[in-house]
Every structure is written in structure tokens, then in C-alpha cells.
Amino acid sequence: MGIRQLSVFVENKKGSLHEITDVLAKAGVDLRSMCVADTSDFGIVRIIANDPQKAKAALDASGHTANIREITAFAVPDVPGGLAKVLSLLEGRGVNIEYMYALITSEAGKAYTVMRTDDTEFTEEILRSNGIEILDESHI
Amino acid sequence: MVKRKYYQEEIETMPVEQIKKLQSEKLVKQVKHVYKNVPYYRDLMDKKGVTPDDIHGIEDLYKLPFIEKSDLRETYPTGMLAVPLEDCVRIQSTSGTTGRRVIAYYTQHDIDLWDECCARALVAAGADKEDVVQVSYGYGLFTGGPGLNGGSHKVGCLTLPMSSGNTERQIQFMTDLKATVLCCTPSYAAYLGESLKEQGYTAETIPLKAGIFGAEPWTQEMRENIQNTLGIKAYDIYGLTEISGPGVSFECSEQGGMHINEDHFLAEIINPDTGEPLPEGEKGELVFTCLDKEAFPLLRYRTRDICVLSRKPCSCGRTHIRMAKPMGRSDDMMIIRGVNVFPSQIEAVLLKEGFSENYLIKLGRENNNDTFDVYVELPPEQFDDSVKNVTAKEKSLAAALRTMLGIGPAVHLVPPKTIQRSEGKAKRVIDERKLHD
Numbered sequence: 017m018g019i020r021q022l023s024v025f026v027e028n029k030k031g032s033l034h035e036i037t038d039v040l041a042k043a044g045v046d047l048r049s050m051c052v053a054d055t056s057d058f059g060i061v062r063i064i065a066n067d068p069q070k071a072k073a074a075l076d077a078s079g080h081t082a083n084i085r086e087i088t089a090f091a092v093p094d095v096p097g098g099l100a101k102v103l104s105l106l107e108g109r110g111v112n113i114e115y116m117y118a119l120i121t122s123e124a125g126k127a128y129t130v131m132r133t134d135d136t137e138f139t140e141e142i143l144r145s146n147g148i149e150i151l152d153e154s155h156i
Numbered sequence: 157m158v159k160r161k162y163y164q165e166e167i168e169t170m171p172v173e174q175i176k177k178l179q180s181e182k183l184v185k186q187v188k189h190v191y192k193n194v195p196y197y198r199d200l201m202d203k204k205g206v207t208p209d210d211i212h213g214i215e216d217l218y219k220l221p222f223i224e225k226s227d228l229r230e231t232y233p234t235g236m237l238a239v240p241l242e243d244c245v246r247i248q249s250t251s252g253t254t255g256r257r258v259i260a261y262y263t264q265h266d267i268d269l270w271d272e273c274c275a276r277a278l279v280a281a282g283a284d285k286e287d288v289v290q291v292s293y294g295y296g297l298f299t300g301g302p303g304l305n306g307g308s309h310k311v312g313c314l315t316l317p318m319s320s321g322n323t324e325r326q327i328q329f330m331t332d333l334k335a336t337v338l339c340c341t342p343s344y345a346a347y348l349g350e351s352l353k354e355q356g357y358t359a360e361t362i363p364l365k366a367g368i369f370g371a372e373p374w375t376q377e378m379r380e381n382i383q384n385t386l387g388i389k390a391y392d393i394y395g396l397t398e399i400s401g402p403g404v405s406f407e408c409s410e411q412g413g414m415h416i417n418e419d420h421f422l423a424e425i426i427n428p429d430t431g432e433p434l435p436e437g438e439k440g441e442l443v444f445t446c447l448d449k450e451a452f453p454l455l456r457y458r459t460r461d462i463c464v465l466s467r468k469p470c471s472c473g474r475t476h477i478r479m480a481k482p483m484g485r486s487d488d489m490m491i492i493r494g495v496n497v498f499p500s501q502i503e504a505v506l507l508k509e510g511f512s513e514n515y516l517i518k519l520g521r522e523n524n525n526d527t528f529d530v531y532v533e534l535p536p537e538q539f540d541d542s543v544k545n546v547t548a549k550e551k552s553l554a555a556a557l558r559t560m561l562g563i564g565p566a567v568h569l570v571p572p573k574t575i576q577r578s579e580g581k582a583k584r585v586i587d588e589r590k591l592h593d
Binding site for chain 2: 021023025026027053054055057058060062079080081082083085114115132
């Protein structure tokens with residue numbers, strides 16, 4: 017299951033992010049969340065959007081390097097320690113988290129989070145068996 | 157004890173007419189040796205309709221075909237060898253244009269001849285038996301270390317075979333053993349100078365009195381800096397593995413061009429476009445003919461160095477012709493940290509590793525050292541959304557380039573189409589170093 021995430025490889029230079037968001041705006045893509053990882057040379061922009069296929073097509077057409085992968089999204093109770101509990105479950109089973117960021121939540125009392133780990137299937141199995149709600153694209 | 161001025165006075169100060177006569181005699185013999193023993197060159201001569209009987213002296217040199225770097229690639233590994241392999245005692249090697257390295261072979265005679273050339277350079281720089289020579293060129297396939305090491309032995313100096321790197325140890329040996337002559341690349345000399353200064357040494361307390369620096373281009377400004385920091389006289393030396401190694405030519409105390417060891421190497425300047433020999437004093441490509449080598453005697457080898465020769469008498473007393481510091485290249489070879497690098501070698505690695513041939517090389521200077529950056533476009537299909545994977549690709553490409561080139565660049569992966577395409581011939585190299593005066 018999971019949700020589709022769009023990643024874009026950009027040069028670490030002024031204007032790169034604007035360029036990407038501009039392409040997506042013109043394509044009529046609605047962004048739900050975004051996270052940027054950068055080094056001194058390059059950046060990787062990760063995007064959750066309402067229509068990842070359309071977003072990728074628009075980026076491809078404008079000469080950008082983009083790909084789509086499924087990542088895990090889940091909801092945790094929006095209380096102190098809510099996320100820590102989930103992470104300790106994963107750590108206990110030896111799952112490594114590559115990266116993680118928050119999603120805009122439309123449901124009160126819940127914090128939506130997306131993450132990529134070294135084993136997506138196993139991660140989702142752990143979460144599910146611990147009663148943690150896994151989100152699909154209908155949630156966003 | 158009176159210091160000697162020359163290592164081999166009779167040869168080094170021989171009247172020019174006599175040198176030319178000696179060269180003519182040696183050339184006739186050398187051409188016969190090559191024609192008889194190197195089928196590849198024999199074919200080149202046959203195609204040009206020249207036989208050894210047409211070569212009566214140096215005035216006939218122009219009749220001989222050139223040897224280019226591509227011929228060395230073609231004949232790799234032993235096709236230019238002129239003696240049985242069992243007569244050879246050593247190889248040295250340098251990078252070739254497309255990754256295939258050039259292997260040069262030496263008999264004991266060839267090693268002695270090369271060592272003598274380096275000995276002449278050392279004596280010209282003021283070295284004698286009581287001197288301590290610190291050789292901080294790399295040892296190994298690179299000719300720098302072995303060449304000066306051999307020359308230093310010939311002169312009878314105490315030789316410190318330091319090789320390159322490990323600056324702390326270099327400084328310790330230099331100061332503890334009171335090294336008087338330093339042999340290394342000019343960049344490394346400048347770097348050593350800075351390190352010595354940081355440790356509180358001054359030009360007065362550094363034991364060195366002279367340095368022999370080569371294997372890469374350097375400017376007059378660099379020379380002055382090195383001389384002031386180390387409190388020495390800095391001498392230039394020139395050579396190439398294909399011909400023997402360092403010591404093909406060297407500077408004397410006049411510091412006004414490098415005397416070519418003409419009794420072993422015959423120099424010409426040609427028009428790089430037409431191959432026509434140019435009169436003395438004109439700028440063109442430097443071409444060397446070995447006169448008395450046994451194992452790897454290249455005739456009319458095109459160095460691709462752009463240079464000027466001068467027969468003006470030198471006040472040092474040496475009569476051998478002088479060459480100016482090379483003013484550039486007639487090909488795209490770069491010299492980075494003393495290592496020869498061709499863009500085609502980088503291309504070969506990129507294609508092998510699944511990258512496109514769109515790349516950019518940036519060279520600069522930082523703390524007296526060359527910086528070497530390669531920008532490569534990441535093919536979309538290789539893109540993965542984690543930083544870790546992209547940096548791992550950068551590292552593995554840098555390692556592959558290091559294996560090929562002998563020096564490691566910093567690799568930067570960039571998105572496709574971000575490296576500028578130029579019209580016509582692609583601009584692959586941005587060299588921001590100032591290497592020529």
C-alpha cells in the first residue's frame with residue numbers, strides 16, 4: 017500500500033526550488049507536503065502531491081530528474097511521545113529510517129508522518145500489528 | 157675542496173660543432189638499431205620511403221617519421237621495444253591518452269644514461285659529494301623519484317628516498333639530517349615551505365640551499381616565493397618518461413632556460429599543425445629523438461609541449477642548447493599535482509560506469525595545491541531519492557577515477573542538462589590555475 021512520493025534531483029543553487037514549484041503550479045498540481053535534503057552540491061526535493069503521475073510528467077517534460085516511489089505513511093495520536101513510541105517499535109525490530117517528515121493533517125488529534133526505511137513491507141507490518149494506522153492516498 | 161661545476165665537463169662544454177658531429181654519428185647508429193629491431197617503426201619508415209641508408213647525420217632527421225602518443229598506445233605493451241625483454245632491467249610508466257598507460261623499458265645502459273643526466277642537473281644546482289639530497293618526488297612507476305635518486309647516487313650524495321607525502325616526516329628528516337638539496341614538484345616545495353614556516357623555521361634556519369623542481373608547470377612568481385620561503389635557489393628540470401624521465405633538460409645557475417642533454421637527446425621544434433621543422437628561436441612543438449638508448453629509443457617523438465629553443469651561449473659554460481619552460485600544450489593533456497591527465501581517460505571511466513559523457517573538469521589552486529573537481533550529470537535512471545545513495549555514487553565514481561588516473565578528483569553529481577553544452581567542440585576543462593608566465 018503506502019503513498020506515492022515524488023523526488024526531484026536539483027542543483028544546490030539559488031532558484032532551484034522555485035523552478036520546481038513553478039513547474040508543478042503550472043501543471044495544476046496541489047502539494048501536500050515537501051521536504052528538502054541537501055548537500056553542498058545537490059538537493060533532493062521530496063514531494064507528496066495530489067497527482068504524482070501528472071507532477072512527474074510535468075517535471076520530465078521540463079528536463080528535470082524525478083522519480084516516484086512508494087513510501088510508508090501513518091497516523092499517530094497527536095500527543096507528546098506519540099511518535100517516539102512508533103520509532104522505538106521500529107528500532108526494536110532493527111529497521112533503519114532513511115528519512116522522515118510530516119504531512120499536513122486533515123484529521124484533528126492525529127499527526128500524519130511519512131517515512132522511508134530500509135524495508136518498507138516489514139515496517140508496515142510492524143506498524144499494523146501494533147495498531148498504528150497506515151495511510152493510503154485517499155487520506156491526502 | 158673545490159666544488160665541481162659540471163658532472164661531465166668534457167661533454168657538457170663541448171663545442172657546438174663537435175656536439176653536432178657526435179649527434180650525427182649517434183643518430184645514424186640509432187636509426188639502424190631501431191629499423192632493425194622495431195618492426196612497427198620500420199613499417200613507418202618504409203611507408204615514408206626512408207631507409208637507414210638515407211640518414212647520414214642530423215641534417216637528415218626531418219626525413220624520419222614522427223612517433224605520437226597514439227603510436228605508443230598502438231604498440232602497447234612491447235611493440236616499441238628494441239631489445240629482447242630479458243636485456244631490460246626496469247620499466248617506468250606514465251598515463252596514456254585513453255587510459256592505456258605508456259610503458260618505457262630500460263636496459264642497465266639506459267638507466268646509467270638517465271642517472272647521468274640527473275647527476276648533471278644536480279651538479280648544475282650546486283650539489284656535490286658532501287650534499288644531502290632529499291628526493292620527495294613519488295617513487296614507483298613515476299619517473300621523478302627513481303630519476304633523481306639515481307642521479308644523486310652518481311654524484312655521491314647522501315640520498316634520502318622520502319617519496320612524496322607525509323610532510324611531518326619530510327620536515328623531520330630534512331632538519332635532522334640537514335638536507336641541502338630538495339627534489340620534488342614545485343607545488344610540494346611551496347607546501348613544504350609553508351609547513352616549515354608554520355613550525356617556526358625561517359629561510360635562515362632551513363638547511364636547504366637548492367631545489368630541483370619539475371614534473372608540472374610553474375611560474376616565475378612561484379619560483380620567487382619558493383626561493384624566499386626556503387632560502388634556496390630553485391632550479392627547473394624537464395623530462396618525460398617516453399624519452400627517459402627527468403633530466404632530459406635542466407637549469408643551470410643562470411636560471412635562463414634548461415640545457416638539453418644533447419649528447420643523448422636531439423631536440424627539434426616543429427609546426428604542430430603541419431609537422432614542418434621550424435628554425436631555431438621560433439615557437440612550436442618540441443620533438444625529441446633519442447640518440448643512444450637501447451631498450452626504448454623513440455625517434456622524433458612529439459611531446460606536445462609548446463616551446464622555444466635557443467643556442468645563445470650561456471655564461472655557465474655549458475654549450476648544450478637551451479629550451480624555455482614549456483608554454484602550453486598542443487593537445488588537451490593537463491598536469492594535475494604532477495600527474496598527466498587526459499580528458500579522454502575521464503570519459504572512458506564515465507562511460508564504463510554508466511554515466512553520460514557530459515562532464516566538466518574544474519582545476520584551481522588552494523594552499524599551493526591543485527584542486528581537481530569533476531562535475532558529472534547523473535542519468536535520471538540512476539537517481540534514487542536518498543542522499544546516501546547519491547553520495548555513495550559520487551564516492552565510487554571518484555574511486556574509479558583515482559584508479560584510472562592515479563590521482564583522485566572530487567566528484568560532484570549534478571542534474572542532467574545542467575552542464576553547459578557548447579556549440580561545436582565541448583568545453584570540458586575550466587583551468588583557473590595560473591601556470592604560465
